[in-house]
Every structure is written in C-alpha cells, then in structure tokens.
Amino acid sequence: MAAPVRGGNAMEKERSAALASMDVVKIVRAYIAAAVDEQAGYKALLLDRETMRIVSTLFGRSELADHGVVHIERLDGGAAPGDAAAAREHVELKGVVLVRPTRENVTLLKRELRQPRFQSYHLFFTHLVPQMYLQDMAEADAAKELVQGVQEYYADFMALDTHHFVVPVAGAELLINPRAIATTGTATEYEVIDRLVQGLSGLFLALRRRPVIRYQQNSESARRLAESLYSLTYKQQVGVFDFGSHRTSPVVLLLDRRDDPITPLLTQWTYQAMIHELLGIRDGTVLLDTAKVPEEYREVVLEAASDEFFARHRYSNYGEVGLAVKEAVEKFSATSAQHRQVTSLEDMRRFVMEHSDFSRAQGVVTKHVNVMSALSERVLARRLMDVSSIEQDLANPAATLSAASSYDTLADLLRAQQGTRPLADKDAARLVMLYALRFEAEAQRVRSLLDMLEGCGLRQRNPGLMAAAEGILRYAGAEKRAGDLYSGGNILLKARNLVKGLQGVDNVYTQHSPLLAETLGALRDGSLGTQPYPYMGTTDEQMAWAAAFKARPPSEAIVFIAGGSTYEEAKAVAEWNAKQGSSGGGGGGGAGQAGGLGAPPAPMRVLLGGSGILNTDAMLAALGAGASSGADLR
Amino acid sequence: MSVVIGQTRNLTQQFVRYRNDAKRARLSELGEPGRAAADDDRATAKLLGAALARSSEGGGGDVELGRPSQTIPAAYAPRWITASENIKSEMTVVRERLGKLKELHAKALLVSFDDASSGVGPRVEALTHEIQLAFRRLDGEVRGIAAAPPGGGRDGDAEVRLQVQRQLAQALFKLTVEFRKEETRFLNKMEAQKGYEQGSSLALAEGERGGSGGGAGEGAAAEPGFTQAQVQKVSQAEAMIEERETEIRKVVETITELAQVMRDLSTLVVEQGTLLDRIEEGTKELVKAEETQRSGRALRCIALLLVLIVVFLIATIVRHA
Numbered sequence: 001m002a003a004p005v006r007g008g009n010a011m012e013k014e015r016s017a018a019l020a021s022m023d024v025v026k027i028v029r030a031y032i033a034a035a036v037d038e039q040a041g042y043k044a045l046l047l048d049r050e051t052m053r054i055v056s057t058l059f060g061r062s063e064l065a066d067h068g069v070v071h072i073e074r075l076d077g078g079a080a081p082g083d084a085a086a087a088r089e090h091v092e093l094k095g096v097v098l099v100r101p102t103r104e105n106v107t108l109l110k111r112e113l114r115q116p117r118f119q120s121y122h123l124f125f126t127h128l129v130p131q132m133y134l135q136d137m138a139e140a141d142a143a144k145e146l147v148q149g150v151q152e153y154y155a156d157f158m159a160l161d162t163h164h165f166v167v168p169v170a171g172a173e174l175l176i177n178p179r180a181i182a183t184t185g186t187a188t189e190y191e192v193i194d195r196l197v198q199g200l201s202g203l204f205l206a207l208r209r210r211p212v213i214r215y216q217q218n219s220e221s222a223r224r225l226a227e228s229l230y231s232l233t234y235k236q237q238v239g240v241f242d243f244g245s246h247r248t249s250p251v252v253l254l255l256d257r258r259d260d261p262i263t264p265l266l267t268q269w270t271y272q273a274m275i276h277e278l279l280g281i282r283d284g285t286v287l288l289d290t291a292k293v294p295e296e297y298r299e300v301v302l303e304a305a306s307d308e309f310f311a312r313h314r315y316s317n318y319g320e321v322g323l324a325v326k327e328a329v330e331k332f333s334a335t336s337a338q339h340r341q342v343t344s345l346e347d348m349r350r351f352v353m354e355h356s357d358f359s360r361a362q363g364v365v366t367k368h369v370n371v372m373s374a375l376s377e378r379v380l381a382r383r384l385m386d387v388s389s390i391e392q393d394l395a396n397p398a399a400t401l402s403a404a405s406s407y408d409t410l411a412d413l414l415r416a417q418q419g420t421r422p423l424a425d426k427d428a429a430r431l432v433m434l435y436a437l438r439f440e441a442e443a444q445r446v447r448s449l450l451d452m453l454e455g456c457g458l459r460q461r462n463p464g465l466m467a468a469a470e471g472i473l474r475y476a477g478a479e480k481r482a483g484d485l486y487s488g489g490n491i492l493l494k495a496r497n498l499v500k501g502l503q504g505v506d507n508v509y510t511q512h513s514p515l516l517a518e519t520l521g522a523l524r525d526g527s528l529g530t531q532p533y534p535y536m537g538t539t540d541e542q543m544a545w546a547a548a549f550k551a552r553p554p555s556e557a558i559v560f561i562a563g564g565s566t567y568e569e570a571k572a573v574a575e576w577n578a579k580q581g582s583s584g585g586g587g588g589g590g591a592g593q594a595g596g597l598g599a600p601p602a603p604m605r606v607l608l609g610g611s612g613i614l615n616t617d618a619m620l621a622a623l624g625a626g627a628s629s630g631a632d633l634r
Numbered sequence: 635m636s637v638v639i640g641q642t643r644n645l646t647q648q649f650v651r652y653r654n655d656a657k658r659a660r661l662s663e664l665g666e667p668g669r670a671a672a673d674d675d676r677a678t679a680k681l682l683g684a685a686l687a688r689s690s691e692g693g694g695g696d697v698e699l700g701r702p703s704q705t706i707p708a709a710y711a712p713r714w715i716t717a718s719e720n721i722k723s724e725m726t727v728v729r730e731r732l733g734k735l736k737e738l739h740a741k742a743l744l745v746s747f748d749d750a751s752s753g754v755g756p757r758v759e760a761l762t763h764e765i766q767l768a769f770r771r772l773d774g775e776v777r778g779i780a781a782a783p784p785g786g787g788r789d790g791d792a793e794v795r796l797q798v799q800r801q802l803a804q805a806l807f808k809l810t811v812e813f814r815k816e817e818t819r820f821l822n823k824m825e826a827q828k829g830y831e832q833g834s835s836l837a838l839a840e841g842e843r844g845g846s847g848g849g850a851g852e853g854a855a856a857e858p859g860f861t862q863a864q865v866q867k868v869s870q871a872e873a874m875i876e877e878r879e880t881e882i883r884k885v886v887e888t889i890t891e892l893a894q895v896m897r898d899l900s901t902l903v904v905e906q907g908t909l910l911d912r913i914e915e916g917t918k919e920l921v922k923a924e925e926t927q928r929s930g931r932a933l934r935c936i937a938l939l940l941v942l943i944v945v946f947l948i949a950t951i952v953r954h955a
Binding site (some may be wrong): 011015018019026027030031033036037042052053055056059060061062064066070071087090092097128129135137138141142143145147148149150151152153154155174205206207208283284297298299301303305306307360361367420430576 | 636637638639640641642643644645646648649650651652654655656658701712715791793794797798801804805816872903904905906907908909910911912913929
C-alpha cells in the first residue's frame with residue numbers, strides 16, 4: 001500500500017535525488033504529505049508534542065488545508081492536557097494520527113479508539129512499533145474497527161534545513177550538565193540518550209542507509225549513544241536496518257558538545273545565527289522583545305521556505321544584511337509610490353494584479369526592518385562590538401595572544417564593571433570563560449578573573465552564571481576534549497591557520513570558524529584519529545571499517561552533536577556542501593574559508609544534527625543549572 | 635498523490651490479524667462461540683460491527699460497545715461537507731471554462747485573416763460573463779461555509795468550518811488571479827495586434843473625433859470628396875471606436891467585479907509564513923489574533939481603488955456618450 005508506484009520518471013528522479021543528497025527537508029515533507037494524502041476527503045491531523053514540532057517546521061495550516069487537513073490537534077490535549085474533555089467529536093472527519101510510538105501515546109490512542117471521535121483512523125508512527133503496543137491498540141479497536149491502516153513513517157526528527165536536523169528531546173541540557181536534572185524534572189540522562197537513538201535510527205531509515213558509527217571516545221554521552229545505536233541497528237533490528245552494501249559508504253560521527261565549547265559562547269554576526277544568539281529562534285518563530293517594534297509585529301515567523309529575503313541572507317553578515325534591508329526598503333518604497341499612483345485604467349489594472357504581491361512584500365520588508373532594529377538595539381546596549389573583538393581574539397587559534405596581555409584587557413573591563421557602562425553579566429562571564437578555555441594552564445590568572453567576577457556581585461545576582469563560569473573547565477577543559485580546539489599540537493595545522501589568518505580575514509568579527517570544519521576536513525582526508533574517534537562495533541568490524549575508510553574516505557557523513565549544534569556550524573556545513581557540489585569552487589558566492597591548500601579529495605556530503613540548537617543563553621543556562629542546590633559540576 | 639522518499643513499513647495486516655484475534659476472544663466472551671468460530675479472519679467488518687452493536691444493546695452493560703457505529707448516515711453529514719463539495723466541483727467547472735477561454739482568446743487573436751471565425755467574439759464575451767458570474771456566486775458560497783448550520787449544530791464544527799472556508803477561499807483566490815492574468819494578457823495582446831494591423835486604434839479614434847468636432851483636421855487636408863477606401867476606413871474606424879469603448883467599459887466592469895471578489899476573499903486567505911499559518915496555535919486564539927492583526931491597510935487600498943474605478947467608469951461613459 002505504501003509502495004509508490006505511480007508518478008512517472010520525474011518524480012522518481014526527484015526522489016532518488018533527495019535520497020542521494022540526504023535532503024532531510026524533502027524526505028520529511030514527503031512522509032508528512034503522504035500520510036495526509038493516504039485518503040481523500042476532509043481530515044483531522046492528530047499529533048503529539050514532538051511530531052507537532054516536526055510538522056510545524058515544514059508545513060503551515062494553509063498548505064495542509066490543500067491536502068484536506070481542516071483540523072489539527074494534539075492527541076494529548078496540547079497546552080491544556082486537563083482540557084482533554086473539551087476534545088470534540090468530528091465524525092465527519094477522517095483521523096490521521098502521526099505520533100511517536102511511546103507508551104503514553106499508545107495509552108491515549110487506546111482511549112481514543114474506544115471512544116472514537118473521528119470517522120476512521122489511519123495511524124502513522126515515526127519509529128518502530130513494538131508488537132505489544134500493536135496488539136494493545138488492535139484490542140482497543142476490536143469493537144469499532146475504525147483503524148484502516150497502521151504504518152511506520154520514520155519522520156522522527158525535525159528537519160530545519162536540507163542539511164541540518166534536530167532530534168527534539170526534553171532535557172537535552174542533561175548532556176551538558178547532569179545537574180540540570182533539577183530543571184528538567186523527571187527526564188533522565190538515560191531517557192535522553194534513548195530518544196536520541198530513536199531519532200538517529202529513524203534518520204537511518206528515512207535516508208535508507210545504515211552508516212558506520214564513529215564516536216568521540218572520551219565522552220560518556222557519545223559513547224553510550226554509539227553503543228545503543230549500534231546495538232539497535234546492527235544487532236537487534238538487523239533485518240530492518242540492513243539496506244545491503246551501500247555504494248556511498250556513509251559514516252555517522254557522534255560528537256559531544258564539549259569537543260567545541262567555544263562556538264556556542266561567541267557573539268554571532270551572521271543573520272540567522274545572530275538572531276538566534278540575540279533574540280532566540282523558537283521553532284521558526286522569533287519574539288522581538290523591544291519597545292521599538294509595535295506590539296502586533298513582535299512575534300514573527302522566520303522560515304527560508306516562505307521568506308525569500310531570509311533564504312538569501314541567513315548566512316550573510318550583519319553589515320551585508322543591513323545593506324540588503326536598506327535596498328529592500330528603497331525598492332519597496334519606489335514600487336509603493338508607483339503602486340499607489342492610480343491615474344489611469346492601465347494603473348488600475350496593474351494595481352489589482354500586483355496588490356497581493358505588494359502586500360506580501362510589505363510584510364516581508366516590515367519584518368526584516370523590525371528584526372534588524374531589535375538586533376541593533378541589543379548590539380548597542382550590550383556593547384557587542386567591543387566584546388566581540390576580544391572574543392574573536394580569544395577564540396581564534398591564529399591570533400597571537402599572550403596570557404598576560406589578554407588578562408590585563410579582561411581585568412580592566414571587569415574593574416570597569418562598577419562604572420557607568422558595565423558589560424552585561426553574561427558577557428563578562430563569557431569573556432572569562434573564553435579566557436579560561438584558551439589559557440587553561442594559567443590557573444592563577446583564571447582564578448583571579450573569576451574572583452573579580454564574583455567581586456562584581458555576580459554570585460548574588462546570578463548564581464547560575466557564576467557556576468557556569470566556574471564550571472566551564474570541568475565541563476570542557478583540554479582533557480575533556482578530543483579535537484584540537486586551538487590547534488596547539490599540530491604544527492601543520494598551525495601553519496594553515498596562520499595562512500588562514502593572513503588571507504581570508506575581511507571581518508574582525510567573523511574570523512572564528514568552528515572546530516567542526518577542521519573535523520570534517522580530517523574525516524574526509526582519512527586523518528581523523530581512530531583513537532579519539534573510534535568505530536563502534538566488534539573488533540573485526542572496527543578493523544575492517546578502519547581499513548576500508550583508509551583506502552576510500554567516506555563520501556557521506558552525518559555529524560551529530562550531543563548537547564546541541566549551532567547555526568554557525570550549520571552555516572559551515574552549508575558552505576562545505578556547496579564546495580563539494582561545485583568542486584571547481586566558484587559556485588555559491590558564500591564566504592567559505594575552510595580547506596584551501598592542495599587539490600580537494602573526493603567530495604563528502606555532510607548532514608549536521610544535534611539534540612537542540614544552542615545559543616549562549618541556552619549554553620550558560622545548561623552549564624549553570626542547579627547552581628543553587630550547592631552540588632558540584634561533574 | 636504524494637510519493638514517500640524514505641523507508642516505510644506497513645503494519646496494517648499484522649494489526650488486522652491482532653484485531654481479529656481480539657474480536658474472536660470478545661465474541662466468545664459474549665457467549666456467541668458458534669458465531670465466533672464461524673467467523674473467518676476476513677469476516678466483513680460491517681456485519682460484525684452491526685452484530686456487536688445489537689448484542690451490546692441487548693446485553694447492555696458494556697460501555698465500550700454502547701455507542702452507535704461511527705459510519706455516519708448521509709443525513710447526519712454536516713451541511714458544510716456537501717456545500718464544500720459543491721464549491722469544489724463548481725471550481726473545477728470554472729477551471730475548465732478558464733481553459734476554454736484561453737483557447738478562445740488564442741483563436742480570437744488569430745482571426746482577421748479568416749472571417750469564418752468572427753463568431754469567436756461573442757463566445758468570448760459570453761464565457762467571460764459566465765466565469766464572472768461564477769466567481770460572484772462562489773464568493774458568496776464560500777462566505778456561507780463558516781455560517782453555523784440552522785439546526786444549531788455542534789460547536790466543534792465552527793473551527794473546522796473556518797479552516798475549510800480558508801482553504802476554499804485560497805483556492806478561489808488563486809483562480810481569480812489566474813483569470814485576471816488571462817484577461818490582461820488577452821487585452822494587451824489584442825491592443826498590440828490592432829496597433830500593428832490597422833494603425834494605432836487610438837490615432838484613429840482621435841482622428842475621428844477631430845473630424846466630427848471641428849470639421850477641419852484630416853478631412854480638410856485630404857482631397858475633397860471621400861474615396862471608397864476612405865469611406866470604408868472611416869466606418870471601420872467608427873466600428874473600432876465603438877468596439878474599443880465597449881471593451882474599455884467591459885474591462886472596467888470586470889476589474890470592479892474582480893476587485894470586489896478579491897477584497898472579500900483576501901479577508902479569508904491566510905498568507906503562508908505568517909503566525910496565522912502556524913499549526914501549533916489553537917484556532918480560537920487565531921481567530922482573535924486575526925481580528926487584531928488584519929489591519930485596515932489592504933482594505934483601505936482596495937476601497938480607494940473601488941472609488942477610483944467608479945470615477946473612471948463615469949468619466950469614460952461621459953466622455954464617450
């Protein structure tokens with residue numbers, strides 16, 4: 001029934017192209033569309049908390065309505081679960097259920113099937129359904145027989161972009177700080193890992209591939225994730241996950257956020273990353289919390305699919321976006337003058353023709369002007385230009401810094417905290433953390449900076465922030481990391497960084513390129529050490545894979561960061577992929593700087609994922625969680 | 635029909651097997667072992683459902699079986715379903731007519747060389763008119779969808795009806811845009827073609843006006859006494875002007891009409907990529923948000939346009955009367 005037979009060649013071509021390029025947006029969209037299209041007529045779509053997020057990032061109401069979906073609700077009653085009694089009958093609608101196969105959902109479904117509210121039910125589960133659950137639901141349906149189909153569609157993760165996904169999991173902070181349990185309630189680290197295993201194995205099925213698993217050896221979370229993922233996909237469910245030998249030899253690399261704690265701590269200057277950093281993007285919506293923007297325009301939707309300006313400029317830097325917005329405003333006011341000028345029949349005809357485009361353009365321009373003014377307000381208020389240049393120096397391996405002079409700079413800033421224009425607490429804390437990571441060996445200077453932070457009254461005002469600053473080295477000090485964050489040990493890398501430092505830096509604020517770019521380079525060159533990043537499998541398998549990839553590096557890589565990815569990394573991956581596509585290099589016109597020397601080896605397509613999307617606030621909150629409980633960071 | 639890209643697994647058969655097992659167990663519990671045994675796996679669901687409903691009515695007590703079967707009788711189906719089905723099929727008809735209109739337009743543009751096809755004009759006119767009427771009617775019908783059924787109806791329907799209305803409005807809106815584009819394209823082409831074939835129709839019109847007004851102009855400058863060709867040309871020009879005038883009036887009418895339909899629909903259509911389009915928000919809040927967010931901006935523009943159109947219409951009529 002699920003086998004797609006119809007559709008002809010073009011569709012088949014598009015399908016295999018999406019699979020070949022691991023385009024998660026197309027793949028997840030296809031799952032959702034097929035689920036709601038399974039039957040004709042008017043339908044209700046029933047979702048759970050996570051599938052709601054998965055669907056809402058890719059579909060709007062009007063598009064779903066085109067597929068006949070005229071009612072959408074949460075199986076668990078949504079925001080007001082107690083309100084489940086208010087769940088109404090819709091016998092005129094067919095129920096399409098798209099949920100995760102959890103115990104909770106099965107219980108809810110059983111209740112639903114015993115007291116049906118819809119004409120019929122089609123059940124779609126986003127992962128493997130245990131036999132027991134299936135049996136339970138079948139019993140519940142025995143009286144009315146309203147279930148017409150049960151299928152597994154593996155849309156168990158959020159597709160944010162063609163090359164970027166998130167496994168939505170409650171309590172992801174636990175991966176950064178086990179003490180965060182205090183804030184996440186009942187979730188345990190075990191449950192979090194379990195959810196990630198589901199998301200990733202679901203991804204394997206969605207991509208129709210079973211990649212070889214590599215992981216960051218010194219990370220407990222990465223190792224456990226690798227173990228569970230391996231045992232599910234290579235042992236327990238071999239039948240489901242075995243797609244035969246794949247020509248493309250994919251690899252999934254499981255990293256821990258602590259491998260690169262810097263990226264989520266830096267001020268970002270490219271549009272999307274900056275918006276997330278300063279304002280926060282929540283499932284595609286942004287709240288512009290500023291008096292400059294009128295109330296009714298404060299909550300905006302930022303999606304590349306429906307916003308061409310955003311699609312074009314999400315990776316552009318702040319200055320470029322400023323110019324682009326200015327241009328858009330000018331262009332708009334020109335057309336608006338022309339648009340308003342209705343003096344002839346011809347004008348009228350044009351007016352009617354263009355009006356909907358016009359009001360759409362007006363909405364988009366207004367939105368981005370408002371976003372930019374909210375951003376600039378934050379930048380000015382927090383003196384981010386000053387802060388960022390210090391940050392970039394501390395984060396950039398190529399910058400020649402002395403521990404003493406950097407210390408003096410920071411000490412001066414912290415002393416001025418009592419003055420008229422103090423830094424925001426989190427910015428002060430951030431700088432100290434970046435210093436600590438960079439000059440970890442200078443224990444005394446680090447201690448002294450922390451004392452100065454405390455001297456500013458940070459512990460009273462914000463104990464979590466103080467705890468985060470104090471705990472950063474325990475979380476991600478040199479011995480907790482596997483990659484070469486500051487390229488200290490490798491002379492060759494250092495030389496390359498120096499070259500990079502000399503040529504490509506056109507903007508002081510965007511010098512930093514995330515460690516991920518280096519890691520990807522090493523993975524493709526076959527030079528990523530099997531000691532710090534071993535294969536997961538039997539000894540035989542490990543040896544075989546190591547040998548195979550030595551001979552032929554992977555052509556596809558899924559990099560998953562336990563703890564969360566960042567938009568800066570998403571941008572790095574987008575640039576990486578663009579370069580792979582046009583191996584000549586002169587393609588997309590992005591500002592890619594990675595790689596550089598020598599002829600590029602065979603291309604490697606990359607898909608980035610994480611347990612969430614981090615920004616500084618999220619990172620600091622996770623690090624500082626449970627500070628008041630007095631327990632110690634592990 | 636959508637095509638799945640990723641892997642899928644169909645558990646329906648397995649589910650049905652489990653369900654039949656459960657059913658059998660249930661029937662034997664209910665004291666109908668013979669029936670249960672006779673029932674094969676492929677027993678028709680409907681018969682069984684009915685049997686179960688009966689047996690539960692007789693036996694009572696079983697809460698799970700107490701409710702009537704969920705297959706809704708036609709009389710029970712909400713009014714909006716039939717209404718929306720009607721609207722959909724009407725829209726299909728309009729779409730077909732639009733296709734036909736395009737064909738006729740193409741034919742009309744080919745004319746001139748071949749008098750046999752001169753009958754195209756009236757057909758175009760009639761079809762355009764028909765489509766316009768259909769738009770007006772459909773607009774009214776779409777608005778009617780959200781109205782509560784006369785019998786009071788279930789409350790839950792209101793939100794669903796609103797969503798259905800939006801979807802239909804969206805589809806209709808797209809159709810009006812298509813129609814408008816076709817109309818404009820046709821008129822532009824027609825003008826261009828006339829300008830090419832017979833000299834600018836505008837110039838002819840002006841020439842005529844000059845002639846009838848002052849008597850000097852072109853008539854005086856030319857030889858005294860009209861040649862056959864000249865007479866023909868003048869009468870041709872007159873026909874042209876008349877044609878043009880009615881055309882202008884028709885365009886104005888079409889546009890006025892469409893603007894009205896558009897204005898109506900635009901209050902129903904939800905733009906993609908806006909908050910209103912987000913699926914997480916409850917519909918109730920959406921209705922509220924919609925009221926506040928729908929600024930008068932677009933409406934004001936269109937109101938202004940309508941006023942202008944009326945002014946122009948009057949001006950056109952006065953000028954040519």
